[in-house]
Amino acid sequence: xxxxxxxxxxxxxxxxxxxxxxxxxxxxxxxxxxxxxxxxxxxxxxxxxxxxxxxxxxxxxxxxxxxxxxxxxxxxxxxxxxxxxxxxxxxxxxxxxxxxxxxxxxxxxxxxxxxxxxxxxxxxxxxxxxxxxxxxxxxxxxxxxxxxxxxxxxxx
Amino acid sequence: xxxxxxxxxxxxxxxxxxxxxxxxxxxxxxxxxxxxxxxxxxxxxxxxxxxxxxxxxxxxxxxxxxxxxxxxxxxxxxxxxxxxxxxxxxxxxxxxxxxxxxxxxxxxxxxxxxxxxxxxxxxxxxxxxxxxxxxxxxxxxxxxxxxxxxxxxxxxxxxxxxxxxxx
Numbered sequence: 001x002x003x004x005x006x007x008x009x010x011x012x013x014x015x016x017x018x019x020x021x022x023x024x025x026x027x028x029x030x031x032x033x034x035x036x037x038x039x040x041x042x043x044x045x046x047x048x049x050x051x052x053x054x055x056x057x058x059x060x061x062x063x064x065x066x067x068x069x070x071x072x073x074x075x076x077x078x079x080x081x082x083x084x085x086x087x088x089x090x091x092x093x094x095x096x097x098x099x100x101x102x103x104x105x106x107x108x109x110x111x112x113x114x115x116x117x118x119x120x121x122x123x124x125x126x127x128x129x130x131x132x133x134x135x136x137x138x139x140x141x142x143x144x145x146x147x148x149x150x151x152x153x154x155x156x
Numbered sequence: 157x158x159x160x161x162x163x164x165x166x167x168x169x170x171x172x173x174x175x176x177x178x179x180x181x182x183x184x185x186x187x188x189x190x191x192x193x194x195x196x197x198x199x200x201x202x203x204x205x206x207x208x209x210x211x212x213x214x215x216x217x218x219x220x221x222x223x224x225x226x227x228x229x230x231x232x233x234x235x236x237x238x239x240x241x242x243x244x245x246x247x248x249x250x251x252x253x254x255x256x257x258x259x260x261x262x263x264x265x266x267x268x269x270x271x272x273x274x275x276x277x278x279x280x281x282x283x284x285x286x287x288x289x290x291x292x293x294x295x296x297x298x299x300x301x302x303x304x305x306x307x308x309x310x311x312x313x314x315x316x317x318x319x320x321x322x323x
Contacts, residue, residue: 027317031310042198056223059215067212071205151187
Protein backbone atom coordinates (compact mmCIF):
# COMPACT_ATOMS: atom_id res chain seq x y z
CA UNK A 1 0.00 0.00 0.00
CA UNK A 2 1.31 3.39 -0.93
CA UNK A 3 1.33 6.27 1.53
CA UNK A 4 0.62 8.70 -1.30
CA UNK A 5 -3.19 8.90 -0.72
CA UNK A 6 -2.54 9.89 2.91
CA UNK A 7 -0.11 12.62 1.84
CA UNK A 8 -2.62 13.83 -0.76
CA UNK A 9 -5.33 13.95 1.89
CA UNK A 10 -3.07 16.01 4.20
CA UNK A 11 -2.46 18.50 1.36
CA UNK A 12 -6.22 18.94 0.91
CA UNK A 13 -7.12 19.49 4.56
CA UNK A 14 -8.10 23.09 5.38
CA UNK A 15 -4.95 23.47 7.54
CA UNK A 16 -2.73 22.18 4.73
CA UNK A 17 -4.33 24.50 2.21
CA UNK A 18 -4.10 27.50 4.55
CA UNK A 19 -0.39 26.88 5.28
CA UNK A 20 0.42 26.38 1.61
CA UNK A 21 -1.31 29.68 0.71
CA UNK A 22 0.23 31.78 3.48
CA UNK A 23 3.18 34.03 2.65
CA UNK A 24 4.57 34.41 6.16
CA UNK A 25 3.79 31.07 7.76
CA UNK A 26 6.85 29.28 6.40
CA UNK A 27 9.42 31.99 7.16
CA UNK A 28 8.18 32.33 10.75
CA UNK A 29 7.77 28.62 11.49
CA UNK A 30 11.08 27.74 9.85
CA UNK A 31 12.94 30.14 12.13
CA UNK A 32 11.27 28.50 15.14
CA UNK A 33 12.29 25.12 13.69
CA UNK A 34 15.91 26.36 13.51
CA UNK A 35 15.81 27.67 17.09
CA UNK A 36 14.36 24.37 18.33
CA UNK A 37 16.93 22.29 16.51
CA UNK A 38 19.77 24.53 17.72
CA UNK A 39 18.80 23.79 21.30
CA UNK A 40 18.16 20.10 20.57
CA UNK A 41 21.49 19.58 18.79
CA UNK A 42 23.32 21.65 21.40
CA UNK A 43 22.03 19.34 24.14
CA UNK A 44 22.84 16.21 22.09
CA UNK A 45 26.36 17.51 21.51
CA UNK A 46 26.86 18.36 25.19
CA UNK A 47 25.61 14.91 26.30
CA UNK A 48 27.71 13.06 23.73
CA UNK A 49 30.85 15.01 24.60
CA UNK A 50 30.28 14.20 28.27
CA UNK A 51 29.72 10.53 27.48
CA UNK A 52 32.92 10.48 25.44
CA UNK A 53 34.63 11.93 28.48
CA UNK A 54 36.01 15.01 26.74
CA UNK A 55 34.18 17.70 28.71
CA UNK A 56 32.23 18.42 31.92
CA UNK A 57 34.20 15.70 33.70
CA UNK A 58 33.67 17.44 37.04
CA UNK A 59 30.09 16.17 36.98
CA UNK A 60 28.83 12.63 36.71
CA UNK A 61 27.29 11.58 33.40
CA UNK A 62 24.02 10.89 35.17
CA UNK A 63 23.89 14.40 36.68
CA UNK A 64 24.53 15.93 33.24
CA UNK A 65 21.88 13.74 31.62
CA UNK A 66 19.17 14.45 34.17
CA UNK A 67 19.86 18.20 34.22
CA UNK A 68 19.84 18.50 30.42
CA UNK A 69 16.81 16.25 29.86
CA UNK A 70 14.27 19.14 30.11
CA UNK A 71 16.15 21.18 27.48
CA UNK A 72 16.29 18.12 25.22
CA UNK A 73 12.51 17.65 25.57
CA UNK A 74 11.76 21.32 24.88
CA UNK A 75 14.05 21.39 21.82
CA UNK A 76 12.53 18.16 20.51
CA UNK A 77 8.93 19.28 21.06
CA UNK A 78 9.56 22.62 19.31
CA UNK A 79 11.43 20.98 16.41
CA UNK A 80 8.85 18.20 15.90
CA UNK A 81 5.84 20.51 16.23
CA UNK A 82 7.21 23.15 13.83
CA UNK A 83 8.49 20.38 11.53
CA UNK A 84 5.00 18.87 11.40
CA UNK A 85 3.52 22.28 10.56
CA UNK A 86 6.02 22.69 7.71
CA UNK A 87 5.21 19.18 6.49
CA UNK A 88 1.46 19.81 6.48
CA UNK A 89 2.05 22.80 4.18
CA UNK A 90 3.85 20.75 1.53
CA UNK A 91 3.25 16.99 1.99
CA UNK A 92 3.49 16.17 -1.71
CA UNK A 93 6.83 17.95 -2.11
CA UNK A 94 8.04 15.85 0.85
CA UNK A 95 6.64 12.62 -0.58
CA UNK A 96 8.63 12.95 -3.79
CA UNK A 97 11.75 14.26 -2.04
CA UNK A 98 14.26 11.49 -1.36
CA UNK A 99 15.99 13.53 1.36
CA UNK A 100 12.72 13.72 3.32
CA UNK A 101 12.58 9.91 3.65
CA UNK A 102 16.25 9.80 4.63
CA UNK A 103 15.57 12.42 7.26
CA UNK A 104 12.61 10.52 8.73
CA UNK A 105 14.54 7.24 8.78
CA UNK A 106 17.59 8.79 10.40
CA UNK A 107 15.37 10.66 12.87
CA UNK A 108 13.76 7.39 13.99
CA UNK A 109 17.21 5.82 14.49
CA UNK A 110 18.54 8.93 16.25
CA UNK A 111 15.58 9.01 18.66
CA UNK A 112 15.98 5.30 19.46
CA UNK A 113 19.70 5.82 20.09
CA UNK A 114 18.97 8.84 22.26
CA UNK A 115 16.54 6.82 24.38
CA UNK A 116 19.23 4.17 24.95
CA UNK A 117 21.78 6.89 25.68
CA UNK A 118 19.59 8.59 28.31
CA UNK A 119 18.96 5.22 29.94
CA UNK A 120 22.69 4.46 30.03
CA UNK A 121 23.59 7.88 31.37
CA UNK A 122 21.04 7.99 34.15
CA UNK A 123 22.25 4.75 35.69
CA UNK A 124 23.87 5.82 38.94
CA UNK A 125 27.67 5.90 38.75
CA UNK A 126 27.81 3.97 35.51
CA UNK A 127 31.40 3.71 34.31
CA UNK A 128 32.15 5.09 30.87
CA UNK A 129 32.42 1.92 28.85
CA UNK A 130 33.48 1.44 25.27
CA UNK A 131 29.86 0.55 24.45
CA UNK A 132 28.66 3.89 25.82
CA UNK A 133 31.23 5.73 23.77
CA UNK A 134 30.04 3.85 20.71
CA UNK A 135 26.47 4.95 21.49
CA UNK A 136 27.66 8.56 21.79
CA UNK A 137 29.40 8.38 18.40
CA UNK A 138 26.29 6.77 16.86
CA UNK A 139 24.10 9.50 18.36
CA UNK A 140 26.33 12.30 17.01
CA UNK A 141 26.51 10.73 13.55
CA UNK A 142 22.76 10.07 13.33
CA UNK A 143 21.73 13.57 14.45
CA UNK A 144 24.29 15.05 12.07
CA UNK A 145 22.69 12.93 9.33
CA UNK A 146 19.21 14.22 10.29
CA UNK A 147 20.49 17.79 10.00
CA UNK A 148 22.19 17.24 6.63
CA UNK A 149 19.17 15.39 5.19
CA UNK A 150 16.89 18.17 6.49
CA UNK A 151 18.98 20.79 4.74
CA UNK A 152 19.14 18.75 1.53
CA UNK A 153 15.29 18.67 1.36
CA UNK A 154 15.51 22.35 0.46
CA UNK A 155 18.13 21.78 -2.23
CA UNK A 156 16.24 19.06 -4.13
CA UNK B 157 36.48 53.18 -5.91
CA UNK B 158 33.68 53.48 -3.38
CA UNK B 159 32.83 50.70 -0.95
CA UNK B 160 29.75 49.60 -2.89
CA UNK B 161 31.75 49.51 -6.15
CA UNK B 162 34.43 47.41 -4.48
CA UNK B 163 31.79 45.02 -3.13
CA UNK B 164 30.18 44.86 -6.56
CA UNK B 165 33.56 43.99 -8.12
CA UNK B 166 34.07 41.25 -5.50
CA UNK B 167 30.59 39.91 -6.17
CA UNK B 168 31.06 39.97 -9.96
CA UNK B 169 34.47 38.31 -9.96
CA UNK B 170 34.64 35.04 -11.90
CA UNK B 171 35.75 33.06 -8.86
CA UNK B 172 32.82 34.35 -6.75
CA UNK B 173 30.24 33.58 -9.42
CA UNK B 174 31.75 30.13 -10.10
CA UNK B 175 31.47 29.41 -6.37
CA UNK B 176 27.86 30.62 -6.24
CA UNK B 177 26.95 28.40 -9.18
CA UNK B 178 28.84 25.33 -7.99
CA UNK B 179 26.82 22.14 -7.75
CA UNK B 180 28.10 20.93 -4.39
CA UNK B 181 30.57 23.42 -2.91
CA UNK B 182 28.15 26.27 -2.25
CA UNK B 183 25.43 24.01 -0.73
CA UNK B 184 28.12 22.32 1.39
CA UNK B 185 29.38 25.62 2.83
CA UNK B 186 25.80 26.80 3.36
CA UNK B 187 24.93 23.55 5.18
CA UNK B 188 28.03 23.87 7.36
CA UNK B 189 26.89 27.41 8.21
CA UNK B 190 23.42 26.18 9.24
CA UNK B 191 24.51 23.03 11.08
CA UNK B 192 27.29 24.97 12.84
CA UNK B 193 24.37 26.42 14.83
CA UNK B 194 24.47 23.29 16.98
CA UNK B 195 28.07 23.88 18.01
CA UNK B 196 27.77 27.63 18.40
CA UNK B 197 24.27 28.76 19.37
CA UNK B 198 23.19 25.32 20.64
CA UNK B 199 25.93 25.07 23.26
CA UNK B 200 25.67 28.79 23.94
CA UNK B 201 21.95 28.37 24.67
CA UNK B 202 22.79 25.76 27.31
CA UNK B 203 25.23 28.16 29.01
CA UNK B 204 22.81 31.10 28.73
CA UNK B 205 19.91 29.04 30.10
CA UNK B 206 22.21 28.00 32.96
CA UNK B 207 23.07 31.67 33.59
CA UNK B 208 19.43 32.75 33.79
CA UNK B 209 18.72 29.76 36.04
CA UNK B 210 16.47 27.78 33.70
CA UNK B 211 18.72 24.72 33.51
CA UNK B 212 21.28 22.71 35.53
CA UNK B 213 20.50 24.70 38.66
CA UNK B 214 22.24 22.21 40.93
CA UNK B 215 25.59 22.53 39.18
CA UNK B 216 27.95 25.51 39.50
CA UNK B 217 27.72 27.97 36.60
CA UNK B 218 31.52 27.94 36.21
CA UNK B 219 31.36 24.20 35.37
CA UNK B 220 29.30 24.71 32.21
CA UNK B 221 31.20 27.90 31.29
CA UNK B 222 34.55 26.07 31.46
CA UNK B 223 33.25 22.89 29.83
CA UNK B 224 31.73 24.47 26.73
CA UNK B 225 33.91 27.55 26.14
CA UNK B 226 36.44 25.90 23.72
CA UNK B 227 33.65 24.12 21.80
CA UNK B 228 31.63 27.31 21.45
CA UNK B 229 34.67 29.23 20.25
CA UNK B 230 35.26 26.51 17.64
CA UNK B 231 31.58 26.69 16.66
CA UNK B 232 31.60 30.47 16.27
CA UNK B 233 34.89 30.31 14.32
CA UNK B 234 33.15 27.91 11.91
CA UNK B 235 30.15 30.29 11.64
CA UNK B 236 32.31 33.35 10.92
CA UNK B 237 34.53 31.59 8.37
CA UNK B 238 31.60 29.99 6.47
CA UNK B 239 29.63 33.24 6.80
CA UNK B 240 32.47 35.25 5.24
CA UNK B 241 32.72 32.74 2.36
CA UNK B 242 28.95 32.93 1.75
CA UNK B 243 29.12 36.76 1.81
CA UNK B 244 31.73 36.85 -0.96
CA UNK B 245 29.56 36.06 -4.08
CA UNK B 246 26.73 38.33 -2.85
CA UNK B 247 28.78 41.08 -1.23
CA UNK B 248 27.06 44.06 -2.85
CA UNK B 249 23.51 42.61 -2.63
CA UNK B 250 23.95 41.85 1.06
CA UNK B 251 25.54 45.21 1.85
CA UNK B 252 22.36 47.00 0.77
CA UNK B 253 20.01 44.39 2.31
CA UNK B 254 18.26 45.83 5.36
CA UNK B 255 17.91 42.44 7.07
CA UNK B 256 21.62 41.71 6.53
CA UNK B 257 22.42 45.02 8.23
CA UNK B 258 20.17 44.11 11.13
CA UNK B 259 21.83 40.68 11.33
CA UNK B 260 25.27 42.32 11.50
CA UNK B 261 24.04 44.83 14.08
CA UNK B 262 22.83 42.07 16.39
CA UNK B 263 25.94 39.96 15.72
CA UNK B 264 28.09 42.88 16.90
CA UNK B 265 25.79 43.42 19.89
CA UNK B 266 25.96 39.71 20.80
CA UNK B 267 29.76 39.68 20.47
CA UNK B 268 30.12 42.84 22.56
CA UNK B 269 27.89 41.26 25.21
CA UNK B 270 29.93 38.03 25.15
CA UNK B 271 33.26 39.85 25.39
CA UNK B 272 32.13 42.14 28.19
CA UNK B 273 30.90 39.07 30.08
CA UNK B 274 34.07 37.04 29.45
CA UNK B 275 36.42 39.84 30.47
CA UNK B 276 34.18 41.17 33.20
CA UNK B 277 31.84 39.35 35.55
CA UNK B 278 32.28 35.97 33.82
CA UNK B 279 36.01 35.91 34.46
CA UNK B 280 35.27 35.91 38.20
CA UNK B 281 32.69 33.08 37.93
CA UNK B 282 34.80 30.87 40.19
CA UNK B 283 34.57 33.43 43.00
CA UNK B 284 30.88 34.40 42.80
CA UNK B 285 29.42 34.47 46.30
CA UNK B 286 26.83 31.87 45.29
CA UNK B 287 28.19 29.46 42.64
CA UNK B 288 24.67 28.19 41.97
CA UNK B 289 22.94 31.56 41.53
CA UNK B 290 24.80 34.07 39.34
CA UNK B 291 24.69 37.83 40.08
CA UNK B 292 21.99 39.88 38.34
CA UNK B 293 24.45 41.31 35.77
CA UNK B 294 25.44 37.79 34.69
CA UNK B 295 21.80 36.69 34.39
CA UNK B 296 21.12 39.80 32.30
CA UNK B 297 24.09 38.95 30.03
CA UNK B 298 22.64 35.44 29.51
CA UNK B 299 19.25 36.87 28.59
CA UNK B 300 20.78 39.46 26.22
CA UNK B 301 22.84 36.72 24.57
CA UNK B 302 19.84 34.43 23.98
CA UNK B 303 17.80 37.32 22.56
CA UNK B 304 20.46 38.71 20.23
CA UNK B 305 21.59 35.34 18.82
CA UNK B 306 17.95 34.34 18.22
CA UNK B 307 17.48 37.56 16.23
CA UNK B 308 20.67 36.83 14.28
CA UNK B 309 19.17 33.45 13.29
CA UNK B 310 15.82 35.08 12.43
CA UNK B 311 17.32 37.74 10.15
CA UNK B 312 19.80 35.27 8.67
CA UNK B 313 17.07 32.83 7.66
CA UNK B 314 14.87 35.60 6.29
CA UNK B 315 17.65 36.94 4.05
CA UNK B 316 17.54 33.56 2.23
CA UNK B 317 13.81 34.12 1.54
CA UNK B 318 14.74 37.28 -0.34
CA UNK B 319 13.30 39.54 2.37
CA UNK B 320 15.01 42.87 3.01
CA UNK B 321 16.48 43.07 -0.50
CA UNK B 322 17.04 46.52 -1.93
CA UNK B 323 14.21 47.40 -4.36
